[in-house]
Amino acid sequence: MxxxxxxxxxxxxxxxxxxxxxxxxxxxxxxxxxxxxxxxxxxxxxxxxxxxxxxxxxxxxxxxxxxxxxxxxxxxxxxxxxxxxxxxxxxxxxxxxxxxxxxxxxxxxxxxxxxxxxxxxxxxxxxxxxxxxxxxxxxxxxxxxxxxxxxxxxxxxxxxxxxxxxxxxxxxxxxxxxxxxxxxxxxxxxxxxxxxxxxxxxxxxxxxxxxxxxxxxxxxxxxxxxxxxxxxxxxxxxxDGVCHTFVHADADPEMARAIAVNAKLRRPGICGAMETLLIDSGFARAADLVGALIDGGCELRGDGRAQALDPRIGRAHEGDWDTEYLDAVLSVAIVDGIEPALAHIAAHSSGHTDAIVTADEAAAERFLAEVDSAIVMHNASSQFADGGEFGLGAEIGIATGRLHARGPVAxxxxxxxxxxxxxxxxxxx
Amino acid sequence: MxxxxxxxxxxxxxxxxxxxxxxxxxxxxxxxxxxxxxxxxxxxxxxxxxxxxxxxxxxxxxxxxxxxxxxxxxxxxxxxxxxxxxxxxxxxxxxxxxxxxxxxxxxxxxxxxxxxxxxxxxxxxxxxxxxxxxxxxxxxxxxxxxxxxxxxxxxxxxxxxxxxxxxxxxxxxxxxxxxxxxxxxxxxxxxxxxxxxxxxxxxxxxxxxxxxxxxxxxxxxxxxxxxxxxxxxxxxxxxDGVCHTFVHADADPEMARAIAVNAKLRRPGICGAMETLLIDSGFARAADLVGALIDGGCELRGDGRAQALDPRIGRAHEGDWDTEYLDAVLSVAIVDGIEPALAHIAAHSSGHTDAIVTADEAAAERFLAEVDSAIVMHNASSQFADGGEFGLGAEIGIATGRLHARGPVAxxxxxxxxxxxxxxxxxxx
The missing domain is CATH 3.40.605.10 (Aldehyde Dehydrogenase; Chain A, domain 1)
Structure with a gap:
């Protein structure tokens, strides 16, 4: 031909x-x-x-x-x-x-x-x-x-x-x-x-x-x-895909680690990759969590409280909370419970995919109800934000607008x- | 207050x-x-x-x-x-x-x-x-x-x-x-x-x-x-609401008359009012149909064959086929069967509401399938194009675009x- x-x-x-x-x-x-x-x-x-x-x-x-x-x-x-x-x-x-x-x-x-x-x-x-x-x-x-x-x-x-x-x-x-x-x-x-x-x-x-x-x-x-x-x-x-994962006080530490590492590092360049990690101040194993990410090759940029977790965490600047790195870089903030986590997400999420990790069903349902993004997840990696993974067979794209179709579009x-x-x-x- | x-x-x-x-x-x-x-x-x-x-x-x-x-x-x-x-x-x-x-x-x-x-x-x-x-x-x-x-x-x-x-x-x-x-x-x-x-x-x-x-x-x-x-x-x-009614050869004459008069004259100024009447050349009672509309106070503008039905029918000009009169004025054309009716509607409909009157189920289903408008009707007056009549309880409007919502929007x-x-x-x- x-x-x-x-x-x-x-x-x-x-x-x-x-x-x-x-x-x-x-x-x-x-x-x-x-x-x-x-x-x-x-x-x-x-x-x-x-x-x-x-x-x-x-x-x-x-x-x-x-x-x-x-x-x-x-x-x-x-x-x-x-x-x-x-x-x-x-x-x-x-x-x-x-x-x-x-x-x-x-x-x-x-x-x-x-x-x-x-x-x-x-x-x-x-x-x-x-x-x-x-x-x-x-x-x-x-x-x-x-x-x-x-x-x-x-x-x-x-x-x-x-x-x-x-x-x-x-x-x-x-x-x-x-x-x-x-x-x-x-x-x-x-x-x-x-x-x-x-x-x-x-x-x-x-x-x-x-x-x-x-x-x-x-x-x-x-x-x-x-x-x-x-x-x-x-x-x-x-x-944009400025995706958040909120690790709640009642998260299973091992699940939180596995989800966070996958959400950021499986493929840091896809739109569903986590860009900001919010850690509940009541979550006991925060140092292990950030350590696993750093050991996995990720650069972390934290607020003051996050920096106190590990000396390898750099300082996050104001624009970082709204940045889609599409790379092995992650913003990290410590929040005092679900209320400030929801407020941070409302202020900074691009409305693509946001997730909570918790064993507390009531906290999970509140998060699912109140986060106003195309995809809201409980106990899963944000890297699942994909038409194929959602069973749509194929996708023409992921829509971040609000009308007609939202999330994976097939x-x-x-x-x-x-x-x-x-x-x-x-x-x- | x-x-x-x-x-x-x-x-x-x-x-x-x-x-x-x-x-x-x-x-x-x-x-x-x-x-x-x-x-x-x-x-x-x-x-x-x-x-x-x-x-x-x-x-x-x-x-x-x-x-x-x-x-x-x-x-x-x-x-x-x-x-x-x-x-x-x-x-x-x-x-x-x-x-x-x-x-x-x-x-x-x-x-x-x-x-x-x-x-x-x-x-x-x-x-x-x-x-x-x-x-x-x-x-x-x-x-x-x-x-x-x-x-x-x-x-x-x-x-x-x-x-x-x-x-x-x-x-x-x-x-x-x-x-x-x-x-x-x-x-x-x-x-x-x-x-x-x-x-x-x-x-x-x-x-x-x-x-x-x-x-x-x-x-x-x-x-x-x-x-x-x-x-x-x-x-x-x-x-726009340039709405058509096609009276098929197999339409019941009395039903066709009642629907056409209602679709045009019940309230000529609403968006669902009929603006163009297409009459199948095989429909035997065309003269009675146009006569009922004229007797009801409607001005008719026809193509040459429609004008031959009644001396009171004026001459339609090219722009009339695309005009939303919102008044007691109607364009009328004679078509030789469903094929040219569909072609006329594809060329001139504003995609709001179009209707067929026929006792032939196969013709009706073809019309319903092929007319690409927000609302397509069989044996009903286009004046029903309304959120209340559709059981939606209220409407914020009727959408004539194609995305997100179409037709009555509630x-x-x-x-x-x-x-x-x-x-x-x-x-x-």
Whole structure:
């Protein structure tokens, strides 16, 4: 399979708007066809897409080698190069993830609730696709296939805008994916790639109210903040993960140690990693707890009382309590019971995931009730904040906003509902 | 009771931002207290608010007389004066509506779904308040109490911004309402009125991302469009209601006539009123159908084939197919079966409410499945598009967007959810 050269794009703002408008129009028409298909047909087209990805192995790996070579010559960091690179194993993982999405239960048509009115009208709310989803993402080319698969499974069209450093790889993946979809009877325009040469296209996507129904930014804070600031289209976004773990006076010391070490150090760079540890002054084994973290390779920054626990603990500065380190660094504070713990979390949590460790059920239930975050945990590591771990099968992201969907977002979050009203001639009095 | 004079406000943009920030901060603190109260306590505080509204009768009616006198001297239309005016009957209706909201089932704490993972983690999603809701509305002062009651019932704080022509009335209603809340143990800052003298305050509200969690504009198209264009806060809005009724070849003629006349003429000015009638060319009694509408006082604008049905039908112009008349005017087109009817609706519907009249169940189910509007009806008048008629008890509005909530929005639409995760020491492998 050859990678199609993407059309060379004029650079003006008006042209970008025109291009996005045209692509969104095609997406809308394709989405209507997609939504009218059976669930089995959508799933089968995704299996064709997975097959096509495997068949396109040489084209994808070749395109990726060129992207990686260019990126290296432009001095991209090793971490970014690693995100960008695709080998046979990774391509197989991408194809296999598409098959897993194909196998997920179809959210469309699910009846959310139903009722019958005294006048005989029968009402129900059923899940339907949102429509056209714009996805704006950075380096990792696996997002191209992941996001496209989740959108197609849930009956949505996808307009994908990946990073320019992955442009060839994304085009190769998308060409294979579209070929598979078409073989499965899904119009290829259901998933389209917005050309990266056109730098104004992102602005045109963000302005495309009525053409694009939702935008999901996936990437660093800079990207997400720009999308949130500029979008005229509703945005489903993940911002910060300043996650807290509160070790209550009645926590089992061994459980507290195991959870804290896992929450911080299993993978310090994921959004569900603990960033602040709050230790109840009534918890007797605080020195052991911080010692285990330090011995595990973590840098601790404490308030005065925390520093007194271990001479290796540095001084926390004001901004530290609001910092998502995404690294083996942790803020630690001593609090006198659950009340100040709740107050600290209310003041500093980013609303992602916060956890309590305690054997006191009443304290746990109070914490679960009063902490106003997307995910609130009792006696578990915050690293479980993940769509796969939650049994959703896959996730398009974790939402830290409050509307539409919160926490891990998978197929259900890519749907909305409509009201069906069945009557037998009712006129309103 | 005296109506408090609202503090005189400095006019600068920076001052408006400061004022909105301060009020939102108080709202946030009050909302946390409100959310921690029991459902019974919130309901009881609303009953106190209803009582206080009745007790404040003289103050409210006096304030309203002044507002109406000013509005009349400024030349407001009779229709707007009627919306603004409050008499004893209307005040009683306002108080009684607050009691009805108090009696609605509490959405908070409802478990949406729950599961247990193989590792023993127990997950559930429970409904929680959204937080602080900004409501920006025009003339009708009953919105002040209605919106405040819906927000309090669902555990949200409300920042209300009414029209300047109703400023005294809104202040009198809010003062009574706050007094009642406080008597019931709810902090008065849970509902606040943004001063109307400060014209930049609306812009400050729209910009208050992170301080206000959702904005609901209630008013004419100009207001809603401005809010949608400028808001950095998520918006739940009602835009157009270009509602269609398709009379299929197999419609019962008498049912079709009764539904069409009701859908257009019961109250032509509501958003659920039919604006376009599509008649299947196979429907034998089309002339009777249009005749009944014309005889009922409706002006019809048709395509060429519709005009051939009755000499009293005028010529529809291109824009008519996208026009929400909100008046006794109707566009009429003849279509050859369900396929072109669906295509017309896909091209021209505003996504509010569309209906089919037919005795053919297969045609009805196809219409229900393929029309992508918030509400799709079979054999019923589109005038039923209303939260009360849907059994929701009350509505804060009808949403024509696609995310978060769609169609009539009541208490559930004022909630979001959080994930609760209960473990017994799980660390993620």
């Amino acid at each position: 050859t990678v199609p050269e993407s059309v060379s794009m004029p650079q003006g703002q008006g042209d970008s708007a025109r291009i996005v408008t045209e692509m969104a129009g095609k997406a809308r028409r394709a989405q209507r066809e997609l939504a009218a298909m059976t669930s089995a047909a959508r799933a089968s087209a995704l299996c064709e897409a997975a097959r096509a990805l495997r068949q396109a192995r040489d084209a994808v790996l070749d395109a990726n080698r060129q992207d990686v070579a260019d990126a290296r010559s432009q001095g991209l960091s090793d971490a970014l190069l690693d995100r960008l690179a695709i080998d046979e194993t990774r391509l197989e993982a991408i194809a296999s993830a598409v098959e897993q999405v194909a196998a997920l239960p179809d959210p469309l048509g699910t009846v959310i609730d139903a009722s019958e009115r005294p006048n005989g009208l029968r009402l129900s709310r059923v899940r339907v696709p949102i429509g056209t989803i714009g996805i704006i993402y950075e380096s990792r080319p696996n997002v191209t296939a992941d996001a496209a698969a989740l959108c197609v499974r849930s009956g949505n069209a996808a307009l994908l805008r990946g990073g320019s450093e992955a442009a060839r790889t994304n085009r190769a993946i998308l060409a294979a994916f579209q070929g598979g979809l078409a073989a499965g009877g899904v119009p290829a325009e259901a998933v389209q790639l917005i050309p990266t040469q056109d730098r104004a296209a992102v602005s045109a996507m963000l302005a495309a109210a009525g053409l694009i129904d939702m935008i999901i930014p996936r990437g660093g804070r800079g990207l997400v903040e720009r999308v949130q600031a500029d979008a005229r289209v509703p945005v489903l976004a993940h911002l 197929l259900e979050g890519l749907t909305t509902y409509k009201w069906l009203v069945r009557g037998n001639g009712q006129a309103r009095p | 005296t109506v408090p004079e609202s503090v005189s406000m400095p006019q600068g943009q920076g001052d408006s931002a400061r004022i909105v920030t301060e009020m939102a901060g108080k709202a946030r603190r009050a909302q946390r207290e409100l959310a921690a109260m029991t459902s019974a306590a919130r309901a009881s505080a609303l009953c106190e608010a209803a009582r206080a509204l009745r007790q404040a009768r003289d103050a409210v009616l006096d304030a309203n007389r002044q507002d109406v006198a000013d509005a009349r001297s400024q030349g407001l239309s009779d229709a707007l004066l009627d919306r603004l005016a409050i008499d004893e009957t209307r005040l009683e209706a306002i108080a009684s509506a607050v009691e009805q909201v108090a009696a609605l089932p509490d959405p908070l704490g409802t478990v949406i779904d729950a599961s247990e993972r193989p590792n023993g983690l127990r997950l559930s999603r429970v409904r929680v308040p959204i937080g602080t809701i900004g409501i920006i509305y025009e003339s009708r002062p009953n919105v002040t109490a209605d919106a405040a009651a819906l927000c309090v019932r669902s555990g949200n704080a409300a920042l209300l911004r009414g029209g300047s022509e109703a400023a005294r009335t809104n202040r009198a209603i809010l003062a009574a309402f706050q007094g009642g809340l406080a008597a019931g143990g709810v902090p008065a800052e849970a509902v606040q009125l943004i001063p109307t003298q400060d014209r930049a305050a609306v812009s400050a509200m729209l910009a208050a991302a992170g301080l206000i969690d959702m904005i609901i504009p209630r008013g004419g198209r100009g207001l809603v469009e401005r809010v949608q264009a400028d808001a950095r806060v998520p918006v739940l809005a009602h835009l 208490l559930e639409g004022l909630t979001t959810y959080k994930w609760l995760v209960r473990g017994n020491g799980q660390a993620r492998p």
